[in-house]
Amino acid sequence: MLDARGEAAAERVTLTEVRTMADYPPGLIGAIAGLFGRCMTASHGTDWRVDAMIAEGQSEFFRRFDPERDRVWVAQVGGVICGALTIDGPRPETGREAARLRFFILDEATRGLGLGRRMVAAAMAFCRERGYPRVYLTTLPGLDAARRLYEACGFCLIGQDDPPFCGSAHGEQTWEWRAP
Numbered sequence: 001m002l003d004a005r006g007e008a009a010a011e012r013v014t015l016t017e018v019r020t021m022a023d024y025p026p027g028l029i030g031a032i033a034g035l036f037g038r039c040m041t042a043s044h045g046t047d048w049r050v051d052a053m054i055a056e057g058q059s060e061f062f063r064r065f066d067p068e069r070d071r072v073w074v075a076q077v078g079g080v081i082c083g084a085l086t087i088d089g090p091r092p093e094t095g096r097e098a099a100r101l102r103f104f105i106l107d108e109a110t111r112g113l114g115l116g117r118r119m120v121a122a123a124m125a126f127c128r129e130r131g132y133p134r135v136y137l138t139t140l141p142g143l144d145a146a147r148r149l150y151e152a153c154g155f156c157l158i159g160q161d162d163p164p165f166c167g168s169a170h171g172e173q174t175w176e177w178r179a180p
Contacts, residue, residue, distance in 0.1 A: 013076070013082070015075050031081035037051040069099075085123055089130065099134070099135045117149060136158075141160075155176060160173050
């Protein structure tokens with residue numbers, strides 16, 4: 001967010017770590033689905049399916065939220081949700097051995113304040129604390145600031161799907177981090 005002089009107001013952005021469902025801010029699923037819908041439509045030409053996919057994925061995640069292996073970071077300005085990032089811990093019982101960095105989105109107005117860097121650093125610190133050997137994420141090409149964050153943390157591009165993704169002309173990319 002910018003103040004009246006046009007200066008970055010990062011100090012007004014609060015970052016909350018959701019450790020249990022008691023920390024869940026009301027309206028998070030809808031707010032994040034809405035952010036993804038607006039941002040991805042503007043940048044990649046996605047359609048309504050991205051909103052549904054994000055809302056369904058978050059609903060499923062929160063129904064099985066496990067504080068021992070999962071975390072969520074929520075950014076707010078004046079109580080309004082302006083971003084989030086989720087670590088969906090490994091689920092060996094379903095065959096998924098790697099953690100997944102998911103639902104990483106920031107409102108356009110909060111980009112460039114270092115908030116994304118703080119969120120990704122906190123998420124990766126959590127993964128290292130938990131001893132996760134691998135973390136993966138999916139994203140779309142062209143999100144250069146996010147790509148730079150991922151690369152700075154040691155993520156490598158390991159795959160690219162063919163388009164289309166939710167009505168866009170882009171295919172999803174898969175990135176992976178492996179513990180040293």
